[in-house]
Amino acid sequence: MLAFVLRRVLVMIPTMILISIIVFAVIQLPPGDYLDTLVSQMASQGDRVDDAQLAALRARYGLDQPLVVQYLNWITGIVLHGDFGQSFEWNKPIAELIMPRLGLTLGIASTVLVLTGLIAIPIGVYSAVRQYSLGDHLATLFGFIGLAIPNVLLTLGLLYFTFVTFGLEPGGLFSREYQNAPWSFGRVLDLAAHLWIPITVLTLAGTAEVIRVMRATMLDELVKPYVETARAKGLSEARLIARYPVRIALNPIVSKLGWMMPIILSSEAIVSVIVDIPTTGPLLLRALLAQDMYLAGAIILMLAAITVIGTLVSDVLLAVIDPRIRYS
Known part of the structure; x- marks a missing residue:
């Protein structure tokens, strides 16, 4: 019975790795990103963000990096430090937002x-x-x-x-x-x-x-x-x-x-x-x-x-x- 459970637990590791890759790919599917959505909302209200501010925000949130680098930074933070990152909209650690809910x-x-x-x-x-x-x-x-x-x-x-x-x-x-x-x-x-x-x-x-x-x-x-x-x-x-x-x-x-x-x-x-x-x-x-x-x-x-x-x-x-x- 113990061997049976251990086999199932070992199968979970590559399963979760594959799921994390699929999840990251899925959330990247919509065109644009959070900053594009933010710029569109500000434009509808008559505000404007210049290119220098936009580039600084992309660098701050790591959105200017390749997708592979973004994924590795994200999954490494979760696995090694339990850090799910920062919410763009709420400007809070994600763990603080998710855990009570x-x-x-x-x-x-x-x-x-x-x-x-x-x-x-x-x-x-x-x-x-x-x-x-x-x-x-x-x-x-x-x-x-x-x-x-x-x-x-x-x-x-x-x-x-x-x-x-x-x-x-x-x-x-x-x-x-x-x-x-x-x-x-x-x-x-x-x-x-x-x-x-x-x-x-x-x-x-x-x-x-x-x-x-x-x-x-x-x-x-x-x-x-x-x-x-x-x-x-x-x-x-x-x-x-x-x-x-x-x-x-x-x-x-x-x-x-x-x-x-x-x-x-x-x-x-x-x-x-x-x-x-x-x-x-x-x-x-x-x-x-x-x-x-x-x-x-x-x-x-x-x-x-x-x-x-x-x-x-x-x-x-x-x-x-x-x-x-x-x-x-």
Whole structure:
């Protein structure tokens, strides 16, 4: 098992190097750079930057160097010093901008991931064991609704419902009276009142998909000979279902964990912009619009690293629940 984990960790190193190159290339694709965007904004306001000032700014930000040199300086600072560089627009170290938002982003994503598993797996198992029952039809209807409703529409609907029904303004992270207040039970409740909408929207979308996958996999397993053999040996139905078909049916769910995280994070970015929650999503959108390339690149690189780590975790969990994986 240790050798299996070490092999996976070693594979992560060239993977992250390749991802960093792709990320840097992608953020360089739009024409121009941050200074071009800044000059255009100043020109629209009637201001002007002369060529000498522009050249001095390019030298200051290192934008006058070849792309290879810019990439090496960027990645070397990250690997050796943990320095993601300076944000052009905010004029602050990127780490100061990202870290508070990254914690909130991971907190929301982790909560959604746990809730998705706790809700979807039991419903998927019940739906397969009680195929074509009323509960199965309701679970199927729930799955189709969850997959069909866009996150944007559901978020706007919940915002409207909250405002009309309870008279609350759920936008932002805290209400006005709790913005700068010290932590207390009331502030925690206020935080939960503002986070329930994005968590509900993201959980509904993920749960709907996992229910369908779990149900389909369980139905395949329930008709296999080993299930009939276990029944013939007198094993109780509940113990039989939990010990064999469910354990095997979890394989595709666990294998998707690494890829569910980036899906949740990308969906969270859209929802956070609508609900006005200070996560990495709105910050990334603003950095891309302003062509603040080092800020955008740092966020994308961190999200990619989370994806790679999530894939490692899913591989390890898959090897734990199914020994055939690590032996092969």
